[in-house]
Amino acid sequence: MAHTSAAPATELGKSVWDGGVSPMNASYGKLMMWFFLLSDAFTFSGLLITYGLIRAAHPAYPGTPADFAFSSEYWPIPEKVFDAVPLLHGVELPLVFVGLMTFILIMSSVTMVLAVEAGHRMDRKAVEKWMLWTIVGGLTFLSCQAWEWTHFIVGTGTDTIVQKFNVLTGTMDAVAVQGANLKINQYGPQPFADFFFFITGFHGFHVFSGVLLNFLIYYNTVTGVYDRRGHYEMVEKVGLYWHFVDLVWVFVFTFFYLV
Amino acid sequence: MAHQHEPEITVIPPDKEKIRHLWKVALILLVVTVFEFIIAFSIPHEYRTMRVAIFVVLTIVKAAYIVLEFMHLKHEVKVLFWSIMIPLVFVVWMLVAFVYEGIKMSDINFIRW
Structure with missing residues (x-):
């Protein structure tokens, strides 16, 4: 687990052409984690960039934010959609809750990096402590997202009149809608809700599997697997994954909630 | 199953400087997020291009800190x-x-x- 930027030296007793040099100076598992994350970055880019295309193709809200009302005619202003906080019903607190979620995820990334650092020092107690905090952070984030989704699906409590194509009559009918699903929603053009579900859902699934992996690492640490193995490199590999999940959220936060 | 012998482990004491650096990066990430928040509510929506440009730059700053420091890519x-x-x-x-x-x-x- 040497972290040097110096050129890797030839391994003793092995020639360069027999695998005596490891040009990337990283273990197989760590390299593969990096390349998996690269491919995962492409997947998320695909989702976020398609969102960018669809959003750019729709008209923006023409008036001032103070007069904003939901309509399927234009793309909504995100801070007008995400302005609720649990237990504070009816109070407009734009983006406060997502801000809190961002804070939670960044903090759990910090505790993860501290777990990795403790692993380098073979400090089992510290790894246990920081892994546990990381798991708590992940679970808290997931709970917040569950609330966020519920609120988005159930709606604001006020109807929005949406023009919906009627397949039977071939006409556009005015429907009163609350909340959102993949077919109809009260906040804006249908792709808005669809992208919300797909992008935050795909990210949330990553957080979920990250929490499972973190728990596995925690379990192995407690049972002394890494002490017997002689190194804590698994903490580092799963740490890479966890930081990546945080990294994706940074982009989702900006491009879905702020812009 | 044979009894697994617990190995002798030497715990290396923490390097205060290194841990302080990690917390410093965390602080930068949080400050940038708070700054994004302030921008979102202080620059009116009419200056859309400017808002988006600031958000993109700040996001890249945050991403760079996460990838280079937390994921340690700078030191590979x-x-x-x-x-x-x-x-x-x-x-x-x-x-x-x-x-x-x-x-x-x-x-x-x-x-x-």
Whole structure:
């Protein structure tokens, strides 16, 4: 687990052409984690960039934010959609809750990096402590997202009149809608809700599997697997994954909630 | 199953300097997020291009800190660093191509409802 930027030296007793040099100076598992994350970055880019295309193709809200009302005619202003906080019903607190979620995820990334650092020092107690905090952070984030989704699906409590194509009559009918699903929603053009579900859902699934992996690492640490193995490199590999999940959220936060 | 012998472990004491550095990076990330928050509510929506530009720059700053410091990429060997960074040029290409396409679709009023 040497972290040097110096050129890797030839391994003793092995020639360069027999695998005596490891040009990337990283273990197989760590390299593969990096390349998996690269491919995962492409997947998320695909989702976020398609969102960018669809959003750019729709008209923006023409008036001032103070007069904003939901309509399927234009793309909504995100801070007008995400302005609720649990237990504070009816109070407009734009983006406060997502801000809190961002804070939670960044903090759990910090505790993860501290777990990795403790692993380098073979400090089992510290790894246990920081892994546990990381798991708590992940679970808290997931709970917040569950609330966020519920609120988005159930709606604001006020109807929005949406023009919906009627397949039977071939006409556009005015429907009163609350909340959102993949077919109809009260906040804006249908792709808005669809992208919300797909992008935050795909990210949330990553957080979920990250929490499972973190728990596995925690379990192995407690049972002394890494002490017997002689190194804590698994903490580092799963740490890479966890930081990546945080990294994706940074982009989702900006491009879905702020812009 | 044979009894697994517990190995002798020497715990290396923590390097205060290194841990302080990690917390410093965390603080930068949090400060940038708070700053984004302030921008979101202090610059009016009419200055859309400026808002988006500031958000993009701040996001790249945050992403850079996470990848380079937390994921430790800055301290890996150069070959690994560039093997990860160079393929991302495709993302930039896709971004420019698709968003440009979206703007053109908006110009010709492609989406009707």
